[in-house]
Amino acid sequence: MASATDDPDGDGPDGxxxxxxxxGTxxxxxxxxxxARGGNSRAEALAQLAEVLELHEGGGEDIESPDEFLQEKLDIDPDERDGDEPLPEFLR
Structure with a gap:
């Protein structure tokens, strides 16, 4: 099931x-x-996608302390990370 509109600007597909x-997701x-983002329903998937698009376009808030974010939001112990492995792009 897809939803797309005509492309008057010739920029590529839209929708x-x-x-x-x-x-079932x-x-x-x-x-x-x-x-792309997923969810248990179309509405949930669309809401998640809207969030990703906002971040992709520069929205959102900066993460002041990557280690604190990992620990509190993602339940990852920063001390157990492989030191040679770079941080994900959104934490740089």
Whole structure:
């Protein structure tokens, strides 16, 4: 099931494609950027995708302390990380 509009500017595809996964979840994929997020329903997947698109476009808040973020938000002990492994891009 896909939703797209005509492309008057010639920039490429526009709209969102919904994909029903085998496990019953739904993935929403932005046709312009290729970014995708999933959820238990179309509404949840679309809300998650909207959040990702906002971050992709420079929205959101900076993370002041990556180690604190890892510990408090993701329950990852920063001391147990492989020191040679770089931080994910969103934590740099």
């Amino acid at each position: 969102v494609e919904f994909i029903r996964e085998d496990d 739904v993935t929403a994929r932005d046709l312009e950027t290729g970014l």
